[in-house]
Amino acid sequence: MKQGSLYETFVQLAALVFAFIVVQAVYTTVIRPIADDIQTFQAEQQQIDENFVPERSVFVILKDIEQQACITLMLWATFIIGLKTQQTIKQRGLLDRTLVQVNEGMSVLPEDSRNYARPVQALPEQEQDFLLPRALLAGLHRFQTT
Structure with a gap:
C-alpha cells in the first residue's frame, strides 16, 4: 500500500x-x-x-x-x-500545462522518448503521483520499448 x-x-x-x-x-x-x-x-x-x-x-x-x-x-x-x-x-491543473513539448506534424522516434519524459520526471514528487504524469511516463516507456 x-x-x-x-x-x-x-x-x-x-x-x-x-x-x-x-x-x-x-x-x-x-x-x-x-x-x-x-x-x-x-x-x-x-x-x-x-x-x-x-x-x-x-x-x-x-x-x-x-x-x-x-x-x-x-x-x-x-x-x-x-x-x-x-x-x-x-x-486538473496539470491539464493546462504542457508536459511534453511536441510540435504539430513533428514525428517522434522511440529513442527520443527519454528526452520527452524528462520534463515529466522533473515534476515535484507529489505531482508525479497524479494520473496524467503516470500515464504519460507509462506511454513514453512503452513507446520506447516497441
Missing part, C-alpha cells in the same frame, strides 16, 4: 469517527429529548381529547437509530466527496 493511500485511508476513518461523534452528540442533546417531549405531550393530549390528531414532527421522525446511522454515513460520504473533489481540482 502506498504512503498516500494509507494517509487517505486514515483521513477517511478519522472523518467517520468525527461524523459519528458529532451526530451522536446532536442526537443525545437535541433530537431525542425534543422528540420525547413531543411524544409525551401528544400522548397527554390524546388522553384528554380522543379526537386529537397528533401532527408529525421532524424530531420524532429523526429520533430512531436508523436515521442517525443514515445521517452519519451521509456526512462521511460528503466529506469523502469533498476530498475527492479537492484532489480532482489539483490534478
